[in-house]
Amino acid sequence: MSNLTRRLLLTPSVISLLLWMIVPLGMTLYFSFMRYNLLYPERFGFTGLLNYEFFLTDPAIWPSVLNTLLLVGFVVIITCILGITFAVLLQSPFRGRGIARVMLISPFFIMPTVNALIWENLFLNPVYGLFAFISTSLGLPVIEWLSELPLFSIIMMVTWQWTPFALLIFMTSLQSIDKEQIEAAEIDGASEWNKFVYLTIPHLLRPIAIVVMIQTIFHLSLFAEIFVTTSGGPGYQSTNVAFLIFAQALMQFDAGIASAGGVFAIILANVVAIFLIRQVGKSLML
Amino acid sequence: MSKLDFKNFFDLRVTIIWIITLVYFFPIFWMFLTSIKTEMQSISIPPLLFFEPTLENFFIVQERTNYLKYAFNSIVTSVCSTILGLLIAIPAAYSFAFAPSKYTRDILLWMLSTKMMPAVGVLMPIYLITQKLGLLDTQLALIIIFAMMNLPIMIWMLFSYFREIPKEILEAVRIDGASTYQQIRNIVLPLSWGGLTSTALLSIVLSWNEAFWSINLTADDAGTLTALVASFSKPEGLYWAKLSAVSVMSCGPIIVLGWFTQKQLVRGLTFGAVK
Numbered sequence: 001m002s003n004l005t006r007r008l009l010l011t012p013s014v015i016s017l018l019l020w021m022i023v024p025l026g027m028t029l030y031f032s033f034m035r036y037n038l039l040y041p042e043r044f045g046f047t048g049l050l051n052y053e054f055f056l057t058d059p060a061i062w063p064s065v066l067n068t069l070l071l072v073g074f075v076v077i078i079t080c081i082l083g084i085t086f087a088v089l090l091q092s093p094f095r096g097r098g099i100a101r102v103m104l105i106s107p108f109f110i111m112p113t114v115n116a117l118i119w120e121n122l123f124l125n126p127v128y129g130l131f132a133f134i135s136t137s138l139g140l141p142v143i144e145w146l147s148e149l150p151l152f153s154i155i156m157m158v159t160w161q162w163t164p165f166a167l168l169i170f171m172t173s174l175q176s177i178d179k180e181q182i183e184a185a186e187i188d189g190a191s192e193w194n195k196f197v198y199l200t201i202p203h204l205l206r207p208i209a210i211v212v213m214i215q216t217i218f219h220l221s222l223f224a225e226i227f228v229t230t231s232g233g234p235g236y237q238s239t240n241v242a243f244l245i246f247a248q249a250l251m252q253f254d255a256g257i258a259s260a261g262g263v264f265a266i267i268l269a270n271v272v273a274i275f276l277i278r279q280v281g282k283s284l285m286l
Numbered sequence: 287m288s289k290l291d292f293k294n295f296f297d298l299r300v301t302i303i304w305i306i307t308l309v310y311f312f313p314i315f316w317m318f319l320t321s322i323k324t325e326m327q328s329i330s331i332p333p334l335l336f337f338e339p340t341l342e343n344f345f346i347v348q349e350r351t352n353y354l355k356y357a358f359n360s361i362v363t364s365v366c367s368t369i370l371g372l373l374i375a376i377p378a379a380y381s382f383a384f385a386p387s388k389y390t391r392d393i394l395l396w397m398l399s400t401k402m403m404p405a406v407g408v409l410m411p412i413y414l415i416t417q418k419l420g421l422l423d424t425q426l427a428l429i430i431i432f433a434m435m436n437l438p439i440m441i442w443m444l445f446s447y448f449r450e451i452p453k454e455i456l457e458a459v460r461i462d463g464a465s466t467y468q469q470i471r472n473i474v475l476p477l478s479w480g481g482l483t484s485t486a487l488l489s490i491v492l493s494w495n496e497a498f499w500s501i502n503l504t505a506d507d508a509g510t511l512t513a514l515v516a517s518f519s520k521p522e523g524l525y526w527a528k529l530s531a532v533s534v535m536s537c538g539p540i541i542v543l544g545w546f547t548q549k550q551l552v553r554g555l556t557f558g559a560v561k
Contacts, residue, residue, distance in 0.1 A: 013441060
């Protein structure tokens, strides 16, 4: 194939992705140095690092960075543990395995907004929610989940939705595990635990890397769940960086500060991601 | 003796699995159950498992919120963005798979890295560009954004499918004088039909469930189902049955689609790196 043809084939995708990346990125960078409130566009002008100063001295900034990292960290770890557990349990056949698998995977296809609202109301509502009913029946105190444990509640919702994703990938990967190796280990008298630690886990390392990377990309900018349930509250207890910027942009109409926040979010995402994508990118290309 | 032990272990494992499965699936079951209750039944204590089902919530939701309009928007945006994405991704994946250069790897990784840009980081510019172009609250804006959002994944995924087509076949038809278009049309696409379908399905699922841009860039005209559901986040009196109904109506189609395509989705989500 000629070089020209190759270039023609690549042009649409490269150009469109370049535009999709460079233009907004450039604008975000530009606005981040400008005084720019959407309500008073006539006051537009250069303001140096003032937007960054505002954003970085906002009392919500460090709690929200911490929340972002906690959210990503806990969700990724819990989904991996649960995903591996479920995948190992489902590994050998039993009656109705197909149905169990379909049921376990279903939460992944639920919209984030639906996921959050169903949990908030049907389950976590302190008066009529199912959790409150269970607590009361057991004689335990009723927890007001979203005001007492807001971040935990959101981690719970996201974990429920994303464990199926981890399961899906681990399950697929386990299908290709070397059966002869396992049989050999069994003949040598390896216990279930030893087989798990020395055969299953090493086999899953690469899928784990992928699960971690993809989830990190998604959860660093987690938004919908917070937007429809806690709105970041109470206080800043469930505000993450994405939601903080959203609040600056669309609630206070301050495009300048929101853009400074955007730059901050991009840097944060890339610091976390550079490491991950390098590692995983290598294993993806073989 | 040892056989018996094994059998016991086996049964215990199966029991545990079913308990976990039922608990795990329960929220979806409960959502469905609540959607066919009356509002009074939906908040009853103790919660009702058996009752006379009603379909009235579905009609009320349609009447009050014009559900069908939002559903139509969701269908149009997810299908059109998928078609647009495929049109751009297929030639690129073809070139990466059959005419790799020394830059192929770098370009592919760069494309993937565009996914590292958090949406919220470019909220302001995208909002303003959309506004300037008069595209706020239009389906077109969402179609373009969804296509761009999913493009890297689609290219990676198609690339991983195309890579499996034997190069000799293409060389043979090339010698016979087939143009690039003919090669793609007559050889590559038919041979990777399964991969093409799963790429399209994954893109539809991701677009259907996309929440950030749909919530921030649409209002009444182009709102999708995610935005419709988000509008239920401000409670108004008794509304759990209606909330559940709108949730079932919004997730139903995509859950069913997901059931049928679970195996192919793995491949898409992992860019073929896990088999």
